[in-house]
Amino acid sequence: MNSSSSSPKSFSLADLQALIEKMYSSKDAARGVDGTFMWLMEEIGELAAALREGTPEELAMEFADVLAWLATIANVAGIDLQAAVLKKYGAGCPGCGQMVCSCDLKEKP
Numbered sequence: 001m002n003s004s005s006s007s008p009k010s011f012s013l014a015d016l017q018a019l020i021e022k023m024y025s026s027k028d029a030a031r032g033v034d035g036t037f038m039w040l041m042e043e044i045g046e047l048a049a050a051l052r053e054g055t056p057e058e059l060a061m062e063f064a065d066v067l068a069w070l071a072t073i074a075n076v077a078g079i080d081l082q083a084a085v086l087k088k089y090g091a092g093c094p095g096c097g098q099m100v101c102s103c104d105l106k107e108k109p
Contacts, residue, residue, distance in 0.1 A: 013082035
């Protein structure tokens with residue numbers, strides 16, 4: 001995965017969690033949920049800054065960082081992200097139940 005030629009064509013949330021677990025599990029366990037959450041919040045702040053004034057490449061890297069830290073905190077908390085996402089969103093919008101959301105724009109589905 002070090003070069004684009006060796007990158008997989010598809011990469012699931014389960015793959016992401018396994019990759020993060022392999023690379024960082026001992027550090028993540030030592031940091032715990034609270035410490036990991038703080039790193040996630042820092043990355044969300046960096047994503048917010050990139051959304052305002054970053055280049056497309058910087059924005060992409062910040063999205064990747066947020067996703068990686070989300071996978072990290074899920075690992076530390078013992079949550080299977082792929083199973084959680086499929087359970088909540090796999091059959092459609094949790095608000096209206098439709099595959100293409102028909103909730104009012106003012107509602108949070």
